Amino acid sequence: MKCALVTGGSRGIGRAICVKLAAMGYYVIINYRSNDREANNTLELVNQAGSEGELLQFDVSDKQQIQQVLAKWIEVNEDKYIEVLVNNAGIKEDVLMTWMQDEQWDNVIRTNLDSFFYVTRLVLNGMMLKKYGRIINVVSLSGLKGLPGQTNYSAAKAGVIGATKALAQEVARQNITVNAVAPGFIKTDMIEGIEEKDIQKLVPARRFGQPEEVAHAVGFLASPDAGYITAQVLSINGGLYS
Numbered sequence: 001m002k003c004a005l006v007t008g009g010s011r012g013i014g015r016a017i018c019v020k021l022a023a024m025g026y027y028v029i030i031n032y033r034s035n036d037r038e039a040n041n042t043l044e045l046v047n048q049a050g051s052e053g054e055l056l057q058f059d060v061s062d063k064q065q066i067q068q069v070l071a072k073w074i075e076v077n078e079d080k081y082i083e084v085l086v087n088n089a090g091i092k093e094d095v096l097m098t099w100m101q102d103e104q105w106d107n108v109i110r111t112n113l114d115s116f117f118y119v120t121r122l123v124l125n126g127m128m129l130k131k132y133g134r135i136i137n138v139v140s141l142s143g144l145k146g147l148p149g150q151t152n153y154s155a156a157k158a159g160v161i162g163a164t165k166a167l168a169q170e171v172a173r174q175n176i177t178v179n180a181v182a183p184g185f186i187k188t189d190m191i192e193g194i195e196e197k198d199i200q201k202l203v204p205a206r207r208f209g210q211p212e213e214v215a216h217a218v219g220f221l222a223s224p225d226a227g228y229i230t231a232q233v234l235s236i237n238g239g240l241y242s
Contacts, residue, residue: 008088032056113155128174177230182234
């Protein structure tokens with residue numbers, strides 16, 4: 001059975017990606033950290049999209065949990081093959097660097113950057129054996145442009161962008177593509193507290209994006225049709241930055 005693993009799949013962009021991949025026929029493994037209710041809501045939407053899936057609870061910032069839960073799932077489910085991996089889970093703790101605490105740096109780096117390494121390394125083994133795979137990393141406008149108050153978040157996402165380009169070259173001969181999508185301002189709880197009217201004036205499209213618009217891009221990069229596209233970062237920002 002061909003599966004898609006989406007980290008941080010319980011809400012927002014992650015949820016939209018889960019639904020999109022379900023509509024493409026994938027068995028969707030929905031990773032989440034703690035919100036059982038929202039995770040089950042996503043699973044219900046996956047079922048409504050005509051596919052099946054399951055919940056896989058672990059904290060992507062904790063490499064021990066990744067090893068215990070994800071590695072165990074891979075070992076036990078020999079009949080299931082993770083063909084698509086979407087590294088979507090992420091957090092931000094915005095503050096000017098002058099006042100940034102060690103924990104705010106560490107939490108953001110672990111959740112956004114370290115998780116890419118520990119999750120991808122586990123899943124990559126199966127892709128290498130099958131000689132096929134799609135890895136899509138959800139990064140950010142912040143990782144391309146850099147945004148004030150997000151030194152930690154910008155550093156983490158820029159790190160994933162660099163890793164995307166490097167890994168793509170390592171695995172291209174095995175028919176595995178590695179790409180990233182870089183959303184700008186998307187209407188999710190990640191932008192709560194932002195004055196929408198003020199920011200919209202800066203966006204040429206004069207609106208915020210929808211999670212489904214990011215999910216459509218991820219769906220294309222996950223498809224067989226995108227087999228000659230790798231090491232790329234696709235901006236989804238309404239023309240705000242290129």
